[in-house]
Amino acid sequence: MASPTPRIDAFNPSSVLAGKRRMPEGTFLGYLPAKSWSRSIRPRLTSRIFNQGDMLPLGPTDGAVHVVLGGCLLQERFPFGTGKGAPVVVRFRGTGEFLGEAKLIEPTAHVRTVCLSTTWVMTCSIRRMKVLLNRHPEAELALLRSLEARNRSDEKIYCTADRPPLDRVSTLLLHLAQTAGTRDPDDPAQILIDGPRQSDLARSLLLGQSTVENAVAELRHKHRVIASRYRQLVVTDIARLKRIVTPALPGTE
Incomplete structure (x- = not known):
């Protein structure tokens, strides 16, 4: 049976695409100037909607990166392989975040990414995103700042085993x-x-x-x-x- 057609009305598409919606603090779109998003970056990306349970295409042969405009995703990394009992690193990702950044360095990099809800992303090929980042220094800076902010946020959320x-x-x-x-x-x-x-x-x-x-x-x-x-x-x-x-x-x- 075919999956139901996802709804994006809850995301308020017009305001998001125009850069008028306030994005979460510390995210790529939170740092990126609204004019750069609406005029330079967003028009060169492709909009896609995924259903709950869908895998975001971030496998070793998927040659694209994604910017999340709405939804909740769960990422799983397997630092010691996928054998039985191997530890798994689990992280949540959401609106405003840039996903697949490792592919800008190593195109075969991958992380298992599952959409936990209806998820709206803007997708861009690795080659095109590299060109955009080179042409628009403010976008490259926004990406770097967001990755540092995400690392710090992850440390506060997931790496504080001594807290109750x-x-x-x-x-x-x-x-x-x-x-x-x-x-x-x-x-x-x-x-x-x-x-x-x-x-x-x-x-x-x-x-x-x-x-x-x-x-x-x-x-x-x-x-x-x-x-x-x-x-x-x-x-x-x-x-x-x-x-x-x-x-x-x-x-x-």
Whole structure:
């Protein structure tokens, strides 16, 4: 049976393509000047929509890179091979991010990338993207700045095993809300995160699934900042979630 036609109306295509939508802080499109995007870069890219569960073409023979305009993706790297029991590095990616950057250096580089929700990307061949980056220094700078920001963000989210599980899960959920969340059309104060399962959160944070489930339950019942639906997390109070992640310093409230 054919996959249903993806919907992109939730992404507000006109504002995104015109560079008028504010992109998440620290992302490629967050750093790239809006005029450069709408006039120089975006017209030379091809728009594509992927369904939930689709693989983004970032394999060793896929000669393209992608800029995410909407959706939530999960990337898996296998630093020690794909044998049984081999460790897997799991990371979430979202709106505004440049994916496949390693291909600009090594075209056969690859990372397994799964769309956890309907995902909208702009695709460009490796050769053309290299030309665009050479011709537009502001785009090259935006890419470099975004990769450094992503490294630092990944360290804060995924590499802090000494922090309590509640802190780590809260930090990841805040990140997902900011990079992959969409406003609930029936209640704009709520942010919908489509796709990630609690098992995905556990794999990315290297925590037991029961540990993540307990943290999510505490955020839902005690702190009342999220709600859970099937393959959807709802941030009901983003301001309070931010305070959990970054408590106010004494004397600042």
